[in-house]
Amino acid sequence: MASHKNRHILSTLLLAFIILFLVMHVFFIPSQLFSDATSTILLDDHHELLGARIAKDEQWRFPETDTLNQRFVTCLINYEDKRFYSHLGIDPISIARAMKKNIASNGIKEGGSTLTMQLARMARGNQPRTLKNKLIEAMWAIDIEATYSKDEILRMYISHAPFGGNIVGVDAATWRYFYRDLSRLSWAECATLSVLPNAPALIHLGKNRVRLKEKRDQLLTTLYKNGILNKEELELSVNEPLPDVPYKIPNEAPHLIDYLSKKQKGKVIQTHINSRLQHQLQKLANNYCQIYTRSNYIENIAILVLDVETGEPLAYIGNTTNPESEAIQVDMIQAERSPGSTLKPFLYAAMLTSGEITPKQLISDTPLSINGFSPSNFNKSYNGSVHADEAIIQSLNVPLVRMLSMHTTARFMTDLKWLGLTTLHYDEDHYGASIILGGAEVTLWDLCHMYHKLAHQLSHNEEPKDSRISLPAIWYTFDAMSRLNRPEEEAQWSQFKSMKNVAWKTGTSWGNRDAWSVGLTSKYVVGVWVGNATGEGRAGMTGVGFAAPVMFDVFSMLEDSKWFSPVTKGMELMNICKQSGHIASNLCNDVETVMTLSAAKQTSTCPYCRYVHLTQDEKWQVNADCVPTSEIKTVSRFVLPAAQEYYYQMKHANYSPLPPFKEGCSGTSIDQVDFIYPEHGTTLIIPRGFNGTLEKVVFKAVSRKPNTPLYWHLDNCYVGETHDEHQLSLQPDTGTHTISIVDNEGNRKAIIFKVK
Ligand SMILES: [Zn+2]
Known part of the structure; x- marks a missing residue:
């Protein structure tokens, strides 16, 4: 009877305990023990720390890692909680021993806390060590043990333990105290870190260093006694010095971590950055910047290297880190700037793809006005007519504007967006023809990724279904870009003669505000920007003079790579007129039979x-x-x-x-006489002078017959006669007009133009 009653009391107590435990579990212990802000961590291609940013609460608290360092865990368990793997959250043996000690000394000398109870204490915000808190921590510890595996408990402990100052977790601590990864610490270093969570004040207070070393050496001795260290290891370990003043956390690729942490704040960010290359290129950028600052007051520079295979950055130099330069915190890889001529090859590629031109088709290079916009070539002269590929290589503005008006700005914008340009904020009317000359802003990031898209496509010999640029078109574009003859704007090209197998293009924005150079091989895309982050231009600063030298230095530091394999798909044999680059007619004298893009069949025969x-x-x-x-x-x-x-x-x-x-x-x-300026159908936008009248326009014409007078008529009224130089200043009113020229033999040409 009595035993039955006892059993009843026991089971009631057990039930009460289970209920209490469940209530604790549901109402008091959070499902996630920690919700603290964490540092943003940037790792390189070998998972090494490149840089980090302090957490929102100003603590160096790295995100929890999923690996456990066995050496450190061994130290920690031997120091804090020998029976960690066997107890269920509380350790009756060490509690009993602690109570005995505390009673003997009449105060709290030893806590008898397990690692799990200490974890509970951290999770509860490090409350004072009272008996009541101890009991609660014990309850939590049992619950934690029931919820998590031993490894999970260790990981949480290691990631949230205090290590002095604002350093939380062992990963931040190893970098701050030893400037190394945890996996590379010695036994002495692991032992030092193991004693810290229970006595973080011991670190770096001069008077406590002896006490810290004592504690560390005690632990090392325990390890020796437990057969973990041998005699020699122990002797070497106790002779190791304690860490000195904390190191600064590494800060390689500072602009990249700021850029990536916009979307991945508080996360571990794995990158493809090659830290050796990153370091070398930062140095290169700093050196160039120093020279440019001294010689030309150019303060800023950016370099981006992309891997053609993955499209990921291998090096990201957002700016110089020279402290004497201005605005070095601005990430110039992400800054929207005018690209100068760097988008021109994309137009060539798009027009080859759609069969609007052949690779060497002649494009007119004579004075031009489109809606009041009169582009001129860099050297201010005209070639009359140039092959399309030459127009790209020589970066001629006038033929490119003509090509764009064939292709249309709207279509080119769609091409650019498909390539990955994300900064077209306006519509086609806003950009007009200027988009091909740098009228739309781009970032170095987008520019490099756009070239990467083509390089990747060509290196894989694969054309995606939605592709707006065909493989043969990419081949011809890169081929043109890899040739060495460069225009006057790029007159210093000869200094790069040694560079083979790099397709490259430079750009200089209006007012010499930006100098660009972007180049690629089958392995790498390299982009360089030089200028002032403030936007101030510098006379004489050009892409070829300032950005290209940096870019070629970068290529010389990279592995050599083979040129792309020739494209065969989408190519066929065609007869091409060597003089015009058009598909030959039977009237062409100089014809060659060559492999060319099948799309070229849609172009007109030689006119x-x-x-x-x-x-x-x-x-x-x-x-x-x-x-x-x-x-x-x-x-x-x-x-x-x-x-x-x-x-x-x-x-x-x-x-x-x-x-x-x-x-x-x-x-x-054949036209014996012709207009050079304006062209038929042009709209002229003529500014008004002081008195409100429209300013004069110089009309220009040509006759094949030398020394022949031309007679000019504006809207059928005779307005003048010209001789050798057929130029006439006129003041037409707003509206639509007809202007005509006629020579002595009755050869006549008339065009219509508008004045706005
Ligand atoms: Zn021909």
């Missing part, structure tokens, strides 16, 4: 090679009606339109213009 009738001695051009057939020699000739020819023959000595028409025997097959 320049045509039959002309000459006298037998080729001195005169004649009309078939006015000379006996026997006196006529009919030949095919490459003939440019008059306006193009005017400039073309100045630059091409071997170009022979057609002879003039024989007196009284003129023909109409």
